[in-house]
Amino acid sequence: MKKIAVLPGDGIGPEVMKEAIKVLDAAQEKYSFELEYEYADVGGIAIDNHKTALPQATLELCENSDAVLFGSVGGPKWESLPPDQQPERAALLPLRKHFDLFCNLRPAKVFPSLTKSCPLRPDIVGDGFDILCVRELTSGIYFGTPKGREGQGPDEFAFDTMRYKRSEIERIARMAFDAARLRNKKVTSVDKANVLTTMVLWREVVMEVARDYPDVELNHIYVDNATMQLVRYPQQFDVMLCGNMFGDIVSDEAAMLTGSMGLLASASLNADKFGLYEPAGGSAPDIAGKGIANPIAQILSGAMMLRYSLGQDDAADAIDGAVGATLAKGIVTADLTSDRESAVTTVEMGDAIVAELLAR
Numbered sequence: 001m002k003k004i005a006v007l008p009g010d011g012i013g014p015e016v017m018k019e020a021i022k023v024l025d026a027a028q029e030k031y032s033f034e035l036e037y038e039y040a041d042v043g044g045i046a047i048d049n050h051k052t053a054l055p056q057a058t059l060e061l062c063e064n065s066d067a068v069l070f071g072s073v074g075g076p077k078w079e080s081l082p083p084d085q086q087p088e089r090a091a092l093l094p095l096r097k098h099f100d101l102f103c104n105l106r107p108a109k110v111f112p113s114l115t116k117s118c119p120l121r122p123d124i125v126g127d128g129f130d131i132l133c134v135r136e137l138t139s140g141i142y143f144g145t146p147k148g149r150e151g152q153g154p155d156e157f158a159f160d161t162m163r164y165k166r167s168e169i170e171r172i173a174r175m176a177f178d179a180a181r182l183r184n185k186k187v188t189s190v191d192k193a194n195v196l197t198t199m200v201l202w203r204e205v206v207m208e209v210a211r212d213y214p215d216v217e218l219n220h221i222y223v224d225n226a227t228m229q230l231v232r233y234p235q236q237f238d239v240m241l242c243g244n245m246f247g248d249i250v251s252d253e254a255a256m257l258t259g260s261m262g263l264l265a266s267a268s269l270n271a272d273k274f275g276l277y278e279p280a281g282g283s284a285p286d287i288a289g290k291g292i293a294n295p296i297a298q299i300l301s302g303a304m305m306l307r308y309s310l311g312q313d314d315a316a317d318a319i320d321g322a323v324g325a326t327l328a329k330g331i332v333t334a335d336l337t338s339d340r341e342s343a344v345t346t347v348e349m350g351d352a353i354v355a356e357l358l359a360r
């Protein structure tokens with residue numbers, strides 16, 4: 001029996017988490033394994049209930065679990081709090097740091113039946129693309145110190161520090177090259193080495209690591225060009241290796257190119273392969289509570305958890321297959337169609353994926 005810390009969080013988090021658990025329950029039934037779920041508050045709901053975004057009990061639950069399934073945190077209700085008490089900065093970033101989850105995998109792949117939902121022109125999207133964004137998650141400008149605000153009036157200023165250690169770049173680069181070896185053997189390192197000193201070091205270290213992977217092609221691209229090339233010709237990319245901030249931005253763009261933010265799952269792993277699994281998107285306050293959020297990113301995050309932390313590859317493959325087959329039947333949530341009348345709800349999408357999984 002494996003223990004899973006389930007942290008639904010805020011906004012659409014609890015809605016999509018319910019569907020992911022439903023699918024994981026069906027997978028257990030079909031593939032005869034057992035998961036024990038323990039739920040805990042995180043983010044805004046934890047501020048409301050426990051006066052802190054990351055209660056000690058939640059952290060201890062994660063420490064005592066085999067994996068963490070995370071929804072999303074944050075929203076307008078908590079935006080007026082001091083920045084360092086807001087859910088994203090006070091819960092998600094500390095969780096990532098605490099478990100040293102430096103490797104964030106975000107696979108953006110077009111489901112064949114969704115080429116119509118892709119915002120690119122049909123002649124550009126063609127048969128689709130398959131990109132793995134490998135994002136450094138525990139360093140860079142999101143974590144560098146000092147950061148702060150000083151002064152007053154027109155002279156008031158604010159600053160963040162972008163900092164990367166050689167060892168931090170090396171370990172994420174190795175993850176990217178290892179991943180590329182199992183795919184199409186191409187790494188594109190996204191940087192801004194023409195301007196940022198940290199990115200000069202980034203490029204140097206990536207080139208050094210590349211020497212150990214002569215079978216993998218390495219390219220470098222500046223981040224501004226990368227975001228443009230993604231919409232011009234996404235098929236040119238296999239593995240995109242990014243620092244923390246550029247990976248955050250590039251992966252949202254890649255998600256939308258597959259049809260919706262609600263499709264992009266992610267795994268955040270440490271060196272021991274302990275993982276936190278969450279959709280790449282946020283709490284989507286604009287649609288929260290309406291029952292229309294796409295649960296697929298959360299469901300596929302559950303599948304990634306089965307694959308990377310729990311050794312249930314067959315069940316993970318079956319969930320991936322059931323999602324693809326459901327979409328292929330034309331069953332889509334509102335984010336994937338302009339014909340809102342035909343869209344299914346969050347719950348109906350979860351039910352359809354469960355039915356497909358059990359029928360396979």
Ligand SMILES: NC(=O)C1=CN([C@@H]2O[C@H](COP(=O)(O)OP(=O)(O)OC[C@H]3O[C@@H](n4cnc5c(N)ncnc54)[C@H](O)[C@@H]3O)[C@@H](O)[C@H]2O)C=CC1
Nearest residue numbers: 072073074075088261262281282283284286287293294335
């Ligand atoms: N990992 C996390 O917990 C993250 C939390 N956030 C937080 O979430 C809040 C909202 O952030 P936004 O910038 O608006 O980004 P967001 O990703 O929550 O939403 C951006 C757009 O994508 C849509 N969207 C996202 N997920 C969807 C889904 N599953 N189905 C259908 N549509 C979906 C939303 O409706 C919205 O129009 C903020 O407080 C932000 O800080 C943002 C990103 C990650």
Ligand SMILES: CC(C)CC(=O)C(=O)O
Nearest residue numbers: 088089092093248280281
């Ligand atoms: C909310 C941020 C802390 C993170 C984010 O946008 C992300 O990880 O995609």
Ligand SMILES: [Mg+2]
Nearest residue numbers: 248249252280
């Ligand atoms: Mg983001």
